[in-house]
Amino acid sequence: MAGVHGRDWRPRYLQLAEELRVKIMGGEMAPGTLMPSETELAESSGLSRTSVRNAIRQLREWGLVRAEQGRGTYVRAPRQRVRRRNTERYQWEKDRVLLDEGERLKTGATEHDTGLTVDDLKFHAEYSRVDADAEMAAALQVEPGTPLLRRVYWTSSRHENAPLTVSYSYLPYDLVAANPDLLDESKEPWPGGTQHQLYTLGIELDRIDDEIRARPPSPDEAELLDIDPGVSVLTVRKTSVDTTGRVVEVADVVMPGDRTELVYSHKLQRWKT
Amino acid sequence: MAGVHGRDWRPRYLQLAEELRVKIMGGEMAPGTLMPSETELAESSGLSRTSVRNAIRQLREWGLVRAEQGRGTYVRAPRQRVRRRNTERYQWEKDRVLLDEGERLKTGATEHDTGLTVDDLKFHAEYSRVDADAEMAAALQVEPGTPLLRRVYWTSSRHENAPLTVSYSYLPYDLVAANPDLLDESKEPWPGGTQHQLYTLGIELDRIDDEIRARPPSPDEAELLDIDPGVSVLTVRKTSVDTTGRVVEVADVVMPGDRTELVYSHKLQRWKT
DNA sequence: GAGTGGTCTAGACCACTGT
DNA sequence: CAGTGGTCTAGACCACTCC
Missing domain, CATH: 1.10.10.10 (Winged helix-like DNA-binding domain superfamily/Winged helix DNA-binding domain)
Structure with missing residues (x-):
């Protein structure tokens, strides 16, 4: 009609x-x-x-x-959005650090997000040493030109080719050099996650800040995430601050905007009655 | 060259x-x-x-x-991204509820986000009574068909025509009917915000959950937010839960993806030494 | 009415993929 | 090789804005 x-x-x-x-x-x-x-x-x-x-x-x-x-x-499959529950996730990662190794290796953060087991997942990692540009220097609160460890990594389901997230992580090189294991990309995925690796350096995190944006993907990102250039990506800049107030890691996490849902939960303080 | x-x-x-x-x-x-x-x-x-x-x-x-x-x-002006700090914002709104009215009226949440004063801002609000569809009923944990108060509102700078956010807020109609002021759209902006209005109904919030997504704008949204149809919007579905565990408000907040930055901060619990 | 961007046509050649 | 989507041309008419 x-x-x-x-x-x-x-x-x-x-x-x-x-x-x-x-x-x-x-x-x-x-x-x-x-x-x-x-x-x-x-x-x-x-x-x-x-x-x-x-x-x-x-x-x-x-x-x-x-x-x-x-x-x-x-x-295309109208793929379900992957829920990424950062509020729980960060505390959960921290709690896991103190568990014994056997317990810790069982599951990682991606499994926490997706409910998939470690056998369903493929990992990719790439390490390099770079000098901080002006922007990253400001984010990490270091001098421009400071050497940084740059880690690019992603995880994807063994049954789909495209990753769910791509991470670009930056840490001050001097900081991680104290533990040579952390400079070795073949050790990926870092067992227990970044927070555990920082723990081996004597670092305890106090706070994590997330800044969320949406923007068009670069041609590379579009290909890697298997999205059309016309579909936006969601990005999270995650800034980790340790208990001495120092920024120890800045990570840019890029996710396909049409398949991602970020969840944050706020517990409010009660009024005094 | x-x-x-x-x-x-x-x-x-x-x-x-x-x-x-x-x-x-x-x-x-x-x-x-x-x-x-x-x-x-x-x-x-x-x-x-x-x-x-x-x-x-x-x-x-x-x-x-x-x-x-x-x-x-x-x-176009490469407009600065507006930072919307939800973590602080929600607790701040709650703290404000118990202040005296004079203090409370001075600034609202938008001013908190943008640093603009109330004189720089234009408000728009539209109320209606609708029946819950399946999706909203699930979000509010009520029966489909339950009457809801639907509020559409936006705030924009007096010097720019396009709003920074557009909100679609839903509350169970029976809940708000107890205070007739809350059904009157001419009373917008709700002085002190939604949390204060809920307070007049004897409701204290315990938790707010945010679900963040990116998607292409509808033609209406593109026009209202003054973005190109090819630019994505960021959306936040904000679910407010009171101290009895009841969902009292669900709001969909739509923002231009190219001008918005959402910030969430997580304080982590310390390890026992 | 002149100029603008939005829609639409009927072609053409290209790079890339399969067989 | 034939068929696909990606690029490109040289037109045309339209709705809209401004003068």
Whole structure:
């Protein structure tokens, strides 16, 4: 009946996008399905290929389809958002530090977030030594040019190729050099997490601050996280402060905006009655 | 010298976008400047208008320019991100409830976030009575169909037309009906904020949970927040739980992704030495 | 009415993927 | 090789804004 009672005033490419959206979300085109090619859609809809491409761009921005050069356009799984519960997570990581090693190795933070076991996960890590630029120097409260240990790492499910998060972590090099294990990327994933490694250096964390932003992905990030360039990423800049007030780690965590949900919980102080 | 030592392999529309980006970020085209028209850019760059439009779409996704139908394309102010410090904010709102009224009216939460005074701000509010749909019923832990008070409100700086946040707040209607003031939208902004209004109903909050997501804006949201449809919004679903464990308010807060930074701070418990 | 961005067409060549 | 999506052209008409 659509369109019978008066013409649709929207541009025709949006009408087409809407039609396809309904088919996808209604289950008529299941996740993984190969969509009709742009040429076919142009013929079946009576539009030019340009207009069909405009419609498909909409679907891509909505995260509903994925175009692959030379192959075709596929319906994406409307992947469930991964809930990342940072409030509990940070305290949980700290509590874990003091457990014995056997207990500690059983599960890591990613498993805590996703409910997956360690066997379902693939790890990747890359270490390098860099000099602090102005921005990172300010974040770490050190002089520009200070040597830093830079760790890039991500974890992904063994059944999906794209990681759920990518982390860029920076620590003052002098700080970690006291424990050579921490300079060895083959030791990843750091058993027990960053907080435990800092513990081996005699460091206890007092506070973690998260700054959350959304922005378009870089081309590299789009590829790595398997999102369309039109889909934003969520980023968390996590700043860890130890009990002496020193910033000991700054980490930028990048996550696909269409599959992530960050959860923070605030317990409020009671009024005195 | 660009391009001298080997050709640029990127598509020409991206090269143009990059050139324009450099001009904008280098200050050569100041915020508010009217860009050359698409036709002019096509002539000066030797590209077709289609390619020029592709370049401009990039700039729009980056949040650098704003296209206005019939008028032209303007360079946008690289607006500073507004930091919204929810951790402090919620406790601060709660502490304020017990202050005397004179003290309380002086500043509200938006001023707390932005550092602006009440004279710099414009308020807008809209109340209605709606029935809970399945999703909101689950969030509020009530039966579907339960009557709710729906408040839509936003605050913007007097010197900019676009709001910094738009809130969609839902409370069980029966709960607030006990204080008729709370049903009157002309009483906005609720002096002292939601927590104070709940206090007049004998309610004390115990916990607030925030769920943060990023997603593309609806056309309405894009217009209201003055962002390009290609720029994501950040959303916070704020769930307020009182000391009896009852959910008393669910609010969806929508913010422009390119101008917002959410800050959460976690104080960690100390190890026993 | 002149100029702007938004939509749309009917072509073309390209890089990339499969067989 | 044929087929796919990515880029690009040279037009056209429209709705809208400003004068």
